[in-house]
Amino acid sequence: xxxxxxxxxAYSIMMALIILVGIxxxxxxxxxxxxxxxxxxxMTMGANIQWGYAGLINFGIMGYTALGGLAAVLISVDPVQxxxxxxxxxxxxxxxxxxxxxxxIRFILKRFNKSKIRTYSIGVIIISGILLIRFSAEPGxxxxxxxxxxxxxxxxxxxxxxxxxxxxxxxxxxxxxxIIGKVALGLRADYLAIATLLxxxxxxxxxxxxxxxxxxxxxxxxxKRPAPYxxxxxxxxxxxxxxxxxxxxxxxxxxxxxxRQAALNQLVIEGSSIFVKLCxxxxxxxxxxxxxxxxxxxxxxxxxxxMRAIRDNxxxxxxxxxxxxxxxxxxxxxxxxxxxxxxxxxxxxxxxxTPGSYRPMRYxxxxxxxxxxxxxxxxxxxxxxxxxxWFLWIEAAPIALFLINFFTAGMPxxxxxxxxxxxxxxxxxxxxxxxxxxxxxxxxxxxxLPEKIEIK
Amino acid sequence: MDFLNALILLLNYIFIPALTYGSQxxxxxxxxxxxxxxxxxxxxxxxxxxxxxxxxxxxFTWYFQSLGISLGVLPTALLAIPFAIFFMILYMLSxxxxxxxxxxxxxxxxxxxxxxxIGVMFVTQAVVRIIIGPxxxxxxxxxxxxxKAREFKEMTGFNEGLALKSTQVITVLVTIILVSLLFWFxxxxxxxxxxKAYSDNEDLALLSGIDPKKIVIITWIxxxxxxxxxxxxxxxxxxxKPFTYFNNMLPIFAAAIVGGIGNPFGAFLGGYVIAFxxxxxxxxxxxxxxxxxxxxxxxxxxxxxxxxxYKFAVSFSxxxxxxxxxxxxxxxxxxx
Numbered sequence: 001x002x003x004x005x006x007x008x009x010a011y012s013i014m015m016a017l018i019i020l021v022g023i024x025x026x027x028x029x030x031x032x033x034x035x036x037x038x039x040x041x042x043m044t045m046g047a048n049i050q051w052g053y054a055g056l057i058n059f060g061i062m063g064y065t066a067l068g069g070l071a072a073v074l075i076s077v078d079p080v081q082x083x084x085x086x087x088x089x090x091x092x093x094x095x096x097x098x099x100x101x102x103x104x105i106r107f108i109l110k111r112f113n114k115s116k117i118r119t120y121s122i123g124v125i126i127i128s129g130i131l132l133i134r135f136s137a138e139p140g141x142x143x144x145x146x147x148x149x150x151x152x153x154x155x156x157x158x159x160x161x162x163x164x165x166x167x168x169x170x171x172x173x174x175x176x177x178x179i180i181g182k183v184a185l186g187l188r189a190d191y192l193a194i195a196t197l198l199x200x201x202x203x204x205x206x207x208x209x210x211x212x213x214x215x216x217x218x219x220x221x222x223x224k225r226p227a228p229y230x231x232x233x234x235x236x237x238x239x240x241x242x243x244x245x246x247x248x249x250x251x252x253x254x255x256x257x258x259x260r261q262a263a264l265n266q267l268v269i270e271g272s273s274i275f276v277k278l279c280x281x282x283x284x285x286x287x288x289x290x291x292x293x294x295x296x297x298x299x300x301x302x303x304x305x306x307m308r309a310i311r312d313n314x315x316x317x318x319x320x321x322x323x324x325x326x327x328x329x330x331x332x333x334x335x336x337x338x339x340x341x342x343x344x345x346x347x348x349x350x351x352x353x354t355p356g357s358y359r360p361m362r363y364x365x366x367x368x369x370x371x372x373x374x375x376x377x378x379x380x381x382x383x384x385x386x387x388x389x390w391f392l393w394i395e396a397a398p399i400a401l402f403l404i405n406f407f408t409a410g411m412p413x414x415x416x417x418x419x420x421x422x423x424x425x426x427x428x429x430x431x432x433x434x435x436x437x438x439x440x441x442x443x444x445x446x447x448x449l450p451e452k453i454e455i456k
Numbered sequence: 457m458d459f460l461n462a463l464i465l466l467l468n469y470i471f472i473p474a475l476t477y478g479s480q481x482x483x484x485x486x487x488x489x490x491x492x493x494x495x496x497x498x499x500x501x502x503x504x505x506x507x508x509x510x511x512x513x514x515x516f517t518w519y520f521q522s523l524g525i526s527l528g529v530l531p532t533a534l535l536a537i538p539f540a541i542f543f544m545i546l547y548m549l550s551x552x553x554x555x556x557x558x559x560x561x562x563x564x565x566x567x568x569x570x571x572x573x574i575g576v577m578f579v580t581q582a583v584v585r586i587i588i589g590p591x592x593x594x595x596x597x598x599x600x601x602x603x604k605a606r607e608f609k610e611m612t613g614f615n616e617g618l619a620l621k622s623t624q625v626i627t628v629l630v631t632i633i634l635v636s637l638l639f640w641f642x643x644x645x646x647x648x649x650x651x652k653a654y655s656d657n658e659d660l661a662l663l664s665g666i667d668p669k670k671i672v673i674i675t676w677i678x679x680x681x682x683x684x685x686x687x688x689x690x691x692x693x694x695x696x697k698p699f700t701y702f703n704n705m706l707p708i709f710a711a712a713i714v715g716g717i718g719n720p721f722g723a724f725l726g727g728y729v730i731a732f733x734x735x736x737x738x739x740x741x742x743x744x745x746x747x748x749x750x751x752x753x754x755x756x757x758x759x760x761x762x763x764x765x766y767k768f769a770v771s772f773s774x775x776x777x778x779x780x781x782x783x784x785x786x787x788x789x790x791x792x
Contacts, residue, residue, distance in 0.1 A: 057567060119781070131761075138757075183780060189567045190498040194709050195779060198772035201706060209765035361581075361702070365574055372571060427585035434578025438555060441572055 007380050007449060014387045021395070028270070031277035033394050038284035039345050041386035044370045045291055045379060046338030052377030052451065053304065054331045055311040057193040060180065062363035063200030064336045066207050066355065067176055068169030068343020070214060073353045075165035076224045077157035083147045083212075084155060090140020091155070091212065094133045101129040144212040154215045163226045165344045166287070173340025174333045176203065181332040185325070197360065208355045220353040227279035233272040240264070243271045280349055287345065288383065291338060295379045307331060361430075366393065369437050375447025384449055392436070393429055400428035457614075462747035464616040468605075474735040475728070476624045476693055479631035482727025483686030484704065485711035486638065486720050487679050493655040493718035494675045495556065497569035501577035502683075503705030507698050508547060508580050509684030510691045511588050513540040514595045521597070529599040534626070537688055545680035551576055552676055560672075577702075584698050593696040596623065623693040634685060635724055638678065642720060647674060655718060706768065707734070710775040716785025725787065730771045738764045 018037075022030030043061060050056045105122055112118045145153045184195040207214050214220070233239045244251065247267050254260040298304050310317040310324050318324050347353050366389065374385015401422065408418045440447065484506060491499045499505075516536035526532050555576060559569050602625055605617025642648035647670075654661040654671045662668065687701065694700075707730050715726025740758040749755075762770065778785060 057570075183776060187779060187783070189565075190570050191713070191779065191783075193567075193570060194498060194713065195776065198706055198710065198775055202769045202772050205766055205769045209763065365578070368571070368574065369578075421586070424586040424589065427582050427590070429582075430578045430585065431582035434575045434580075434582060437575035437578065438572065441568070441575065442558060445568075 007384075010384050010449060011380075014384060014391070017391060027274055028277070031274060031281060033391060035277060035280050035284060035349060036394075037387040037390045038281065038288050039342050039349065040367070040370060040390045041288055041383040042284075042291060042342035042345065043339050043367050044374060044382040044386040045288075045295060046335045046342065047367055047371045048335075048374075048376060048379065048382035049295060049338065050331060050335035051371055052382070053299065053307045053311065054328060055189075056185070056328060056332055056335075057189050058196050058332065058335065059193045059360075059364050059368070060196035060200035060203075060336075061339050061367045062358050062360050063196075063203035064173035064176065064339040065343035065346065065363050066200075066204055066358045067172040068165075068340040068345075069347035069353050069358075070207060071169035071172045071340070072162055072165040072223060072344045072347040073214065073220050074157040075160050075168055076162035077220060078159040080147065080152045080154065080156035083144045083152060086147055087140030087142075087144035087212065088155065090137050091144070094137040094140070097129065097133050097136065101125065101133075141212045149218075152215075153218070154212050154220075161226065162224045162348050163283075165348070166341050169340040169344030170337040171340070173343065174337035177333045177336030178329070181329040185328050185332060197364065200360070200364065204355065204358050207358075214353070214355060217356045219355070221351070223347065223351045223353065225351060226283060226348065227276050230269075230272040230276055233275060234268050239272065239275070240268055243268050246271075284345060284349075287341065291341075292379055292383065299379065366433065369433050371447075372437060373440050373447060375449040375451060377451030378447070378449050381447050381449030381451070385447065388448070389433070389436075392432055396429035396432050397425050400425050400432075458747045461614055461616045462744050464614055464618050465744055465747065468616065468618050470732075470735050470739055472620065472624055474732045476627045477735070478728035478731030479627050480686055480690040480693070480727075481704075481708055481711045481731055482724045483631060483634070483682050483689070484708035485715065485723035485727045486635070487682040487686065488708055488712040489715070489717055489720055489723040490675055490679055490682075492712070493720075494651060494671060495560070495569075497566045497573060498709075500570060500573045500705070501580055502708055503702045504577050504580040504584065504698070505544075505548070505679075506683045506687030506690075506704070507584050507696070507701035508687075509540055509544040509680070510687035510696050510701070511584050512543045513537055513684065513688040514588065514593055514691070514696060516540055517595045527598065529622070531596050531598045531623070531626070531692055533595055533688055533692055537685060540688065541681050541684045544684045545677050548676045548680045548683075549673065552672065581698060581702065588698075590698055593691075595696065596692050598622065621693070623689075627689045627693055630685060630689060634682070638682075639721065641678075651675065703768075707731075707771045710771045713775055714778045714785055716787040719785065719787055722785055722787035726785070729786070730774065733774055734767050734770045737761045737770050738767050 018030050018034055021033060043065065046064075047058060047061060050058045104125060108118060108122060108125075144155060147153055180196060180199055184192055184199070187195055208216050210216065211218065244264060247264075251260055251264060251267075254263055306317070306322055307327065309320070310322060310327055314324055370385040370389040371382055372385070373389055374383070375381025404418070404421045404425070408415070408421065411418045444450075484502060487506075488499060488502050491497065491502075513533055513536045516539045517531075517533045520526070520532050520535060525535065527535055555572060556569065559572060599622055601619060602622050603618060603620040605619040608614070608618045609616075642652060650661065650666045651671055651674065653664070654666055654668065658668075661671075690701075690704070708727075711726035711730045712723045713726070714729055715722030715724065717723075738760065740760040742755055742758050742760075745753075745755050745759055
């Protein structure tokens, strides 16, 4: 119990902060912060597995998040039959071409020894393959994008419940991580960081501009939900009764019957959105707990010990007969898959997919701040980092506003400096993140909850 | 005649823009490479440091404009740059003193320094946005064109116009002057040589009596000059927007690594490699082929290898290919 005291204390403070937001701002805000905290926690756990367990830097988190989101779209949206009949054949043909190209390259790599001719011929195959695919897919793509462009203009998905996409998102992200890992894992740490950052930008570019697949910057809105809709809830009897029961004390104070009905309606509207958010919280919390159990088990298993050995001394681990390259690839895939789940969860919660919103600041660097601040190598730390940093990220603006008003209290209301500062309140969150990161790295380099390895 | 028209077309739409863009990237890439070679970390704050320098330039430009000072046909920003450089150097030296020095003294691994630079990136970005705001700022004044497309057509009788913006000429000229001065400094002066020695082998350099503190300060000074001028030139040519500068960090990194990181000359050429390949691969060649091919063979499509949306993706793909096949870059930098 004693050794876990700081963990319990840290989590209690965090929960207390969120509850305070609930009391002083609104429960709606508190719950949406809480939900995004949970999603951030999943992302952080993914990054933490790679960085904390194995010492791999992955700055491509944005790419995996976006792929998870793409999975949510492809799984849940109903297929657009017209688009399939217009251009589906061409797209499938290009898919076969891609597979054929990969197989040919594999065959060449297996069959012939490494030589200049092999390298060049692979290059020629790739370039001519890309050109061939482009020209063969072009009419299909144009036909698909011409199908009702204001509403669809893409192939659609499979029309399955969106919750499946969480698993599919993991597979998408894991697949991308496999390719990136094969290509880039041999690089030294900071090059790996740059390479993954750039590759994730390529992924975003593709998602943004391949309209036939993702609708691109036209966004996909109105995705299916795993939770009930507010409008439906507001007309359901059991829900109204539930709200009535909860607020019976408050309602009884109102004597006028029509006033009471009006107050009830208001409460039902508020309650419905809180109820929906609670549904999401339940789903997300389940994911976080399952992942936490799995990652904790992995951390203390022989496999976890091996990963730490590899992280701390690659050569020694290699000499002990551990396959460093293979394990690195494995952990790279696992961590990325977890980030993919988070990406799908995020789109599920928002109900929309906006490729334009994927920016490295928000989806890569902020997640890294969470990992570093929380404590790398410690799953509880990672989750706490996700919570604390996201909380600050959202509440930074009110805090900054308060501070500005406090320090400029002496100035007149119309002073240009004061107005300018108040106008730029949204950017104080960057300042807080940066300062937080710098201070933690300087004075508590292992994070709020440092890695603790118990030998049992 | 058609052939000449085709050439002018390429010159106007590919060569001149790519040369300008490449020069801007090259300055940034030398900045990255110097920090990497001497201070030994990947500086993720590159883009934002450049935007900080540009912001100071803009503020000085506005100040001069309000005083009524101008350079006539030349943009006032040129006058503001030296003052901005001074501020930028102060900013960088203070960052180094309060942030990076501690980790250098502790001999922290490069990864940790890179992480710290992310903190600096956040702070710098916040400072820039708080001071000047996130929106587009144009601060160009003076004569916009040296040759206008229409005038060129009238003058020469070609079908194709050739436009030459003054910012393009300024960019290329300033880059040439700055880079030649820099290479002269690095290769010919004693301090420059000691910087190279320090970059090659720190311990040996210390043994031979090179003062590391001085080297670090000079590196930051050069970095400040490069960041301010590179950023200001980009802002003059296009426009200043903090988010664009942050994004520019990526092709700049690509340029530095493609050229061989730690190798300033490689970074210089890397900038052009990235810029030219981006523009070459995303330009629609339809008109070009219309000029050089007989009428019967004229292409129907745009003859564009990749759509312009993939501009950034091109440079990153080049980077990935280089990392795979020549990890030390085209011009032998440090081995990764």
